[in-house]
Amino acid sequence: MPVAVQKILTYLLVFASGGLLCMLAQLLIVRTKLTPARILVIFLCAGILLEAVGVFKYMLQYAKAGVSVPILGFGAALAKGAIEGAKTLGFMGAFAGGLTATAMGIGVAVCASFVVTLIFSPRTK
Amino acid sequence: MSEQTEQVEQRNKRYNKYVNAVTPKSSIFKSLIKSFWVGGVTCLFAQGIFELYQWAFPSLDTTTISAYMLCTIIVLAVILTGAGVFDKLGRYAGAGAFLPITGFANAMASSAMEFKTEGLILGSQTKFFSVVGPVLVNGVVWSALAGLIHYVISLF
Numbered sequence: 001m002p003v004a005v006q007k008i009l010t011y012l013l014v015f016a017s018g019g020l021l022c023m024l025a026q027l028l029i030v031r032t033k034l035t036p037a038r039i040l041v042i043f044l045c046a047g048i049l050l051e052a053v054g055v056f057k058y059m060l061q062y063a064k065a066g067v068s069v070p071i072l073g074f075g076a077a078l079a080k081g082a083i084e085g086a087k088t089l090g091f092m093g094a095f096a097g098g099l100t101a102t103a104m105g106i107g108v109a110v111c112a113s114f115v116v117t118l119i120f121s122p123r124t125k
Numbered sequence: 126m127s128e129q130t131e132q133v134e135q136r137n138k139r140y141n142k143y144v145n146a147v148t149p150k151s152s153i154f155k156s157l158i159k160s161f162w163v164g165g166v167t168c169l170f171a172q173g174i175f176e177l178y179q180w181a182f183p184s185l186d187t188t189t190i191s192a193y194m195l196c197t198i199i200v201l202a203v204i205l206t207g208a209g210v211f212d213k214l215g216r217y218a219g220a221g222a223f224l225p226i227t228g229f230a231n232a233m234a235s236s237a238m239e240f241k242t243e244g245l246i247l248g249s250q251t252k253f254f255s256v257v258g259p260v261l262v263n264g265v266v267w268s269a270l271a272g273l274i275h276y277v278i279s280l281f
Contacts, residue, residue, distance in 0.1 A: 075267075083272050098269060
């Protein structure tokens with residue numbers, strides 16, 4: 001398969017998988033009246049479970065950002081870190097690994113939110 | 126007492142019927158499409174940034190590049206939240222806006238900004254995790270459990 005076709009296929013897969021996950025979440029909102037916070041937690045736990053049983057790395061291989069950008073990927077990164085931590089540090093590593101693996105994202109999110117809060121004021125809706 | 130609960134139950138049933146009757150049906154399909162394409166485009170954009178970084182920093186491994194890519198879209202989402210653009214996107218796309226990690230960043234920034242008028246420390250900064258708190262708590266607890274289970278399995 002030529003490289004260009006392969007690239008386009010990858011992008012299509014990224015778009016479709018990211019879109020389908022969001023559509024599934026939207027369907028849960030309109031059909032079950034679950035609040036967004038609950039749906040986030042459900043998808044997060046699904047990501048943790050998928051990583052823990054070893055399925056997520058195959059999803060990541062094909063759908064790339066399509067599964068790593070939705071909150072599913074955050075859960076998978078936490079679980080991956082915790083499992084690696086347990087492998088390298090033993091028992092206590094399971095508690096540290098998840099946060100270590102996701103520390104950069106959380107740190108950047110907190111710092112960026114801090115700066116933006118200083119600069120911008122809430123606007124009336 | 127039981128009569129009263131029955132009344133309440135009947136009232137709830139009537140109310141739910143009413144809610145179902147007034148909820149527009151056609152908008153469900155539209156909202157699904159909206160969340161599909163916004164979520165898809167967010168992931169596609171992230172993939173583009175990922176490949177740009179891969180090209181720009183060929184010496185870094187995939188995990189690091191992936192982390193840089195996530196940080197980039199998180200910062201973008203927080204800035205868009207500050208500028209008031211992300212709220213509009215959220216109203217338009219629903220889950221398409223909040224399910225990606227950009228929604229996580231938006232939830233943190235918007236709840237921090239919302240309480241700015243009540244002071245920076247006791248107002249805004251105590252609210253940083255008021256929306257994303259459940260995600261972090263559940264994430265830490267269940268991922269730690271996953272790590273512990275793998276640890277126990279590795280003992281045998």
